[in-house]
Amino acid sequence: MQLCYIANMADTASDIFAALAHPTRRQILQDLKDGELAAGEIAARFSATGPTISRHLSVLRQAGLVAERREANRILYSLVGERLALSVGNFLSTVCPEQIVLREVRKRTTSRPSTSTSEA
Known part of the structure; x- marks a missing residue:
């Protein structure tokens, strides 16, 4: 069961990185960061x-990086x-x-209340 999960995760990562391989697809993702756009x-x-x-x-949609809806x-x-952030983050x-x-260090330092202590 776990082996199947790892294989699926690898397939997903492969799809995502294959989708990111082309500059046009990367530009489309950047264009969509500000909101929804029509295909035209x-x-x-x-x-x-x-x-x-x-x-x-279609490649971006199959990789799960974009969603489509009809209007x-x-x-x-x-x-x-x-999906992009999690996949790239998991890979890294x-x-x-x-x-x-x-x-983890960043989490700890941002979750602790800052106290300033001065030693003389």
Whole structure:
């Protein structure tokens, strides 16, 4: 059971990093950080054809990095930022264990009330 979970996690990470590999897809994610955009609005920001942008959006959607919803005859896309943050964070924690320690140190220092003591 756990082995299956690890394999699925690896597949998910592979999908996400494959989606992030293309500069157009990274730009789409950056454009969506300010809010939902219609497919036509996204396509208008690029010199690529509509079908090419549609394929990029499909890759992002399959990786779970964007969500889509239909409104009348428009398809609206939004960023699923927490999925990106968690996946990249998990990867970094795996390959850079010191990041875990740094995160814990930051948690402790921000959760403690600051007290200033002066020693003479």
